[in-house]
Amino acid sequence: MPFRSSGRKGLPRTQGKDFIVAEKSGADILVECLIDLGVEVVFGYPGGAVLPIYDALFNHPKIRHVLVRHEQGATHMAEGYARSTGKPGVVLVTSGPGATNAVTGITDALMDSIPMIVLTGQVATQLIGTDAFQEADTIGITRHCTKHNYLVKDPGKLAGVIHEAFHIATTGRPGPVVVDIPKNVQVATAPYQKPEAFEHASYRPQIKADAKAIDTAVEMLAAAERPILYTGGGVINSGLEAARLLRELADMTGAPVTSTLMGLGAFPASSPQWLGMLGMHGTYESNWAMNQADLIVCIGARFDDRVTGRLDAFAPNSRKVHIDIDRSSINKTVEVDLPIVADVGSAMADMIALWKSRNHHKADLSAWWKQIDGWREQKSLAYPESATEIMPQEAIAQLYKATRSATDVIITTEVGQHQMWAAQHFGFDAPNKWLTSGGLGTMGYGFPAAIGAQVGNPDSLVICVAGDASVQMNIQEMGTASQYRTPVKLFILNNEYMGMVRQWQELTYESRYSNSYSDSLPDFVKLAEAYGWTGIRIEGPQELESGIRQMIDTPGPVIVDCRVAKLSNCFPMIPSGAAHTDMLLDPSQVSGSLSDEAKALV
Amino acid sequence: MHIQEELNERHVLSLTVANEAGILARIAGLFTARGYNIDSLTVADITTDHAISRITIVTGGPPKVIDQIIAQLERLVPVHKVTDLTEAGPFVERELALVKVSGTGEDRIEALRLADVFRAKVVDTTIESFIFEITGTTDKIDNFVALMRQIGLVEVGRTGVVGLTRGKEAA
Numbered sequence: 001m002p003f004r005s006s007g008r009k010g011l012p013r014t015q016g017k018d019f020i021v022a023e024k025s026g027a028d029i030l031v032e033c034l035i036d037l038g039v040e041v042v043f044g045y046p047g048g049a050v051l052p053i054y055d056a057l058f059n060h061p062k063i064r065h066v067l068v069r070h071e072q073g074a075t076h077m078a079e080g081y082a083r084s085t086g087k088p089g090v091v092l093v094t095s096g097p098g099a100t101n102a103v104t105g106i107t108d109a110l111m112d113s114i115p116m117i118v119l120t121g122q123v124a125t126q127l128i129g130t131d132a133f134q135e136a137d138t139i140g141i142t143r144h145c146t147k148h149n150y151l152v153k154d155p156g157k158l159a160g161v162i163h164e165a166f167h168i169a170t171t172g173r174p175g176p177v178v179v180d181i182p183k184n185v186q187v188a189t190a191p192y193q194k195p196e197a198f199e200h201a202s203y204r205p206q207i208k209a210d211a212k213a214i215d216t217a218v219e220m221l222a223a224a225e226r227p228i229l230y231t232g233g234g235v236i237n238s239g240l241e242a243a244r245l246l247r248e249l250a251d252m253t254g255a256p257v258t259s260t261l262m263g264l265g266a267f268p269a270s271s272p273q274w275l276g277m278l279g280m281h282g283t284y285e286s287n288w289a290m291n292q293a294d295l296i297v298c299i300g301a302r303f304d305d306r307v308t309g310r311l312d313a314f315a316p317n318s319r320k321v322h323i324d325i326d327r328s329s330i331n332k333t334v335e336v337d338l339p340i341v342a343d344v345g346s347a348m349a350d351m352i353a354l355w356k357s358r359n360h361h362k363a364d365l366s367a368w369w370k371q372i373d374g375w376r377e378q379k380s381l382a383y384p385e386s387a388t389e390i391m392p393q394e395a396i397a398q399l400y401k402a403t404r405s406a407t408d409v410i411i412t413t414e415v416g417q418h419q420m421w422a423a424q425h426f427g428f429d430a431p432n433k434w435l436t437s438g439g440l441g442t443m444g445y446g447f448p449a450a451i452g453a454q455v456g457n458p459d460s461l462v463i464c465v466a467g468d469a470s471v472q473m474n475i476q477e478m479g480t481a482s483q484y485r486t487p488v489k490l491f492i493l494n495n496e497y498m499g500m501v502r503q504w505q506e507l508t509y510e511s512r513y514s515n516s517y518s519d520s521l522p523d524f525v526k527l528a529e530a531y532g533w534t535g536i537r538i539e540g541p542q543e544l545e546s547g548i549r550q551m552i553d554t555p556g557p558v559i560v561d562c563r564v565a566k567l568s569n570c571f572p573m574i575p576s577g578a579a580h581t582d583m584l585l586d587p588s589q590v591s592g593s594l595s596d597e598a599k600a601l602v
Numbered sequence: 603m604h605i606q607e608e609l610n611e612r613h614v615l616s617l618t619v620a621n622e623a624g625i626l627a628r629i630a631g632l633f634t635a636r637g638y639n640i641d642s643l644t645v646a647d648i649t650t651d652h653a654i655s656r657i658t659i660v661t662g663g664p665p666k667v668i669d670q671i672i673a674q675l676e677r678l679v680p681v682h683k684v685t686d687l688t689e690a691g692p693f694v695e696r697e698l699a700l701v702k703v704s705g706t707g708e709d710r711i712e713a714l715r716l717a718d719v720f721r722a723k724v725v726d727t728t729i730e731s732f733i734f735e736i737t738g739t740t741d742k743i744d745n746f747v748a749l750m751r752q753i754g755l756v757e758v759g760r761t762g763v764v765g766l767t768r769g770k771e772a773a
Contacts, residue, residue: 140627143627143628143631144632144635148678148679148680200679202679328674330673331670335666597603600603
């Protein structure tokens with residue numbers, strides 16, 4: 001079908017084939033682009049408005065399509081794939097409900113800066129705006145949950161848009177990009193040539209830092225008596241080299257290192273300079289070190305409210321350097337003394353080079369480390385032992401122990417207590433091995449993310465640490481794992497509660513557990529069997545080690561229903577709106593109610 | 603518990619953006635999504651090839667918020683440049699209004715006299731009404747409209763502010 005649009009009138013279509021570059025349908029152009037861009041896997045779900053694209057993908061020799069069970073699953077799989085491989089995740093869904101179901105995953109990718117391209121079908125251009133069957137205003141709906149989005153109305157422009165979409169999704173601060181493609185644009189033909197390298201007219205992320213700012217940062221670091229490196233997901237997004245440079249920077253300066261939830265793995269947990277995660281459920285030593293530091297170097301993190309706690313009490317006596325590729329992250333909530341807009345890898349390389357050329361040496365930070373060792377004495381991650389019940393923290397610790405010998409382990413999580421326990425008690429020594437929903441806090445993320453990570457890393461041991469409630473939010477993807485034989489391990493810490501909701505109700509609402517009990521849970525072992533998986537139940541502490549071993553040794557996908565202590569709380573904890581120094585270390589400090597100001601905070 | 607509000611500063615922002623479908627929705631939506639104020643917003647394409655539009659936004663907020671608004675606008679892919687005219691140095695701002703006033707006898711004469719003081723032009727007239735065209739700063743138009751209200755204001759249409767920095771250079 002030749003495409004009729006005002007812009008293409010008068011093209012020499014009828015003058016004979018010699019004058020025209022070979023024409024392809026929009027669907028074929030799209031698939032060509034994906035191949036040119038190195039795409040190997042697409043996570044998707046077919047429907048009326050993407051049938052031409054699915055036909056172009058039929059038995060495709062180069063592009064593998066993973067058929068999901070729900071479009072939200074496709075988006076989280078693409079996120080898991082992207083986060084674990086460093087390549088962008090690609091999603092293909094139909095118009096209307098296909099696109100709206102993808103919105104949560106798109107928003108999640110925006111909050112956590114995950115490169116993702118979501119291709120959505122749309123009703124034919126002449127039907128747009130008529131409330132046609134399965135029509136939704138995808139561009140309008142996704143405008144504020146994407147880094148950018150496009151509606152392509154002309155097959156001649158499709159290739160340029162697809163290449164630009166990948167460029168925008170993967171450069172600068174990465175994020176999701178939606179390309180909405182009407183069905184007639186998929187069918188109509190246009191000439192296709194691989195677009196040449198281009199410079200975008202307005203989008204040019206700043207990679208290289210200002211030299212003067214680097215100079216100042218190096219001198220501040222050299223002069224600091226109580227420095228701390230506060231790192232985040234930006235280090236992981238910047239690439240493996242950035243994680244290596246962070247190690248070098250830490251080694252060179254001798255400064256302690258803490259990280260946000262998103263940054264775990266960028267710096268090895270086995271290093272003596274590692275203080276553990278900071279923030280609401282971070283360690284005592286990391287939060288006190290942030291509070292008492294004279295210099296905070298924030299590298300690819302964004303002073304999120306989970307990290308800062310009460311803003312007017314956050315790190316009151318420190319000078320702050322903030323390196324971020326996104327200028328809008330700087331001075332958004334916390335004002336800093338030295339903003340550096342740059343790719344964190346590039347900025348760290350510059351800092352290291354300058355430090356060396358100035359012949360700076362590791363300062364004597366022994367007094368600072370002595371103070372830190374004092375805070376470490378608190379052993380804030382300690383938990384009560386039990387001979388009769390499995391403590392959830394112990395389950396994670398055992399999981400960590402059992403997988404240490406495995407060469408390559410990827411951990412994903414859902415959202416809630418289990419997520420925090422996994423962050424606290426599982427040690428990560430390499431980037432891209434820890435996949436979790438940080439910014440949006442999406443229950444239902446972890447399990448599909450594990451499938452996506454397994455698709456991208458077929459030889460890795462991929463374990464999703466889940467809660468009994470979260471896991472049910474995308475449990476339908478068990479079928480996807482069965483179909484593609486992805487041997488993911490679903491390790492459920494089953495306490496029969498939405499544990500984090502229950503914990504907040506205990507802390508804030510005098511233990512009125514309104515709707516936080518997981519009633520009518522499925523029998524997870526039978527559920528495993530129903531999907532052709534292996535199901536394992538671990539009921540007591542004596543079964544924990546062997547159960548975990550069995551999970552690891554079982555080929556194929558496995559569900560572990562690990563029955564843990566029902567009323568355990570996640571400590572340490574800085575209640576919403578409290579300062580770092582007001583950390584709760586154990587249940588005895590819980591009063592059962594909070595002020596209205598605190599109640600109003602999330 | 604009561605919700606506290608912060609003091610606002612008025613800023614005129616001038617943006618050049620790609621003239622593409624949805625750009626205005628992108629910008630207006632950013633303001634609503636992040637809770638920023640828009641006092642006025644004007645948009646029109648400004649290049650011969652119709653590729654670039656200038657958007658002028660009058661907004662308000664504490665200095666920290668204004669800085670964040672600019673950073674958020676710059677983050678939008680089709681935005682070429684954001685200039686805070688209020689911070690960039692001396693600048694000219696103008697707004698155009700059409701003001702319909704009705705009345706007879708002395709009121710009609712007084713309306714014309716005031717229009718003369720404000721250098722407003724009569725662009726339509728009947729026996730009992732005028733439409734005045736007035737350009738100037740927002741304050742000047744506010745004042746003119748306030749005076750006309752006492753005489754017999756019927757309705758007002760305003761364009762919102764456009765502005766440019768003074769001097770020979772582009773902002």
